[in-house]
Amino acid sequence: MSNKALKFISIALALMLTGCSSSIEAPEDSQIVGLATPITLEFEETEIISADYFIAPSRIDSVTAPAGLQASLSPDKEVITLSGSLQSPLDVLNIWAGGYAYDFLLKRSSKQEITMTFEQGSGSVNSVKMKGEMNNWNPNATVFEKNGDIWEATMLVNEGVYQYVLVIDGQEMPDPDNPNTV
CATH class of the missing domain: 2.60.40 (Immunoglobulin-like)
Incomplete structure (x- = not known):
């Protein structure tokens, strides 16, 4: 038997013996x-x-x-x-x-906190709400608060893409800042 084959067999035997000797600690x-x-x-x-x-x-x-x-x-x-x-x-x-x-x-939780914003631009806006798939199409579930000229709402949603509309002073309209509309 050659020297290389003898070394290989020795190493393989040593690995097998040490690999099989450990026991699993379990109650x-x-x-x-x-x-x-x-x-x-x-x-x-x-x-x-x-x-x-x-x-x-x-x-x-x-x-x-x-x-x-x-x-x-x-x-x-x-x-x-x-x-x-x-x-x-x-x-x-x-x-x-x-x-x-x-x-x-x-x-890990699939929920994430998001903040939706709406800039009112010119004209007067008294209320901004949102209804969509993320709040069961209930506009009263997501009411925006005015912060200067910007209206904001923060909510927890599962990751994903949702259909929604804004309800501005009682009138439904698509989000002007979202280019993806149906």
């Missing part, structure tokens, strides 16, 4: 009820009810949140509060119970 009795479903975060703050995931929430030791999130565990360990925003679309929350880490998939 004998899992503290999780069924399968842990992914957690979709709310905008800014999310409350997780521990009993929805754990048989005995009192056995929770601590919570480790990914970058961008802060986690706090209530004194009775019944509620985990996550605040902030994930830096990536998906990440993992670690909840420690009985000395073992339980991993939960986190999904």
Whole structure:
């Protein structure tokens, strides 16, 4: 047998022996009820009810949140509060119970805060509202506030493209600043 073949076989055997020797540390009795479903975060703050995931929430030791999130565990360990925003679309929350880490998939909120503006130009405008797919076509759900000559409304919406119209002094009209009209 050649020297190269002997070296290759020796290295392959060493890798196989070291690769097969580690054991997985897992609890004998899992503290999780069924399968842990992914957690979709709310905008800014999310409350997780521990009993929805754990048989005995009192056995929770601590919570480790990914970058961008802060986690706090209530004194009775019944509620985990996550605040902030994930830096990536998906990440993992670690909840420690009985000395073992339980991993939960986190999904970033699809909501975003947007500010709509309307410049009144010449003439007098007394009220500006918006109705569309994002507010169930209810003009009273999005009422603009006047800030100088500009009317503004801030709201939370899911990412996407929406159909809407402005309601100016009770009259519907397309948004003059939006070139995409139907």
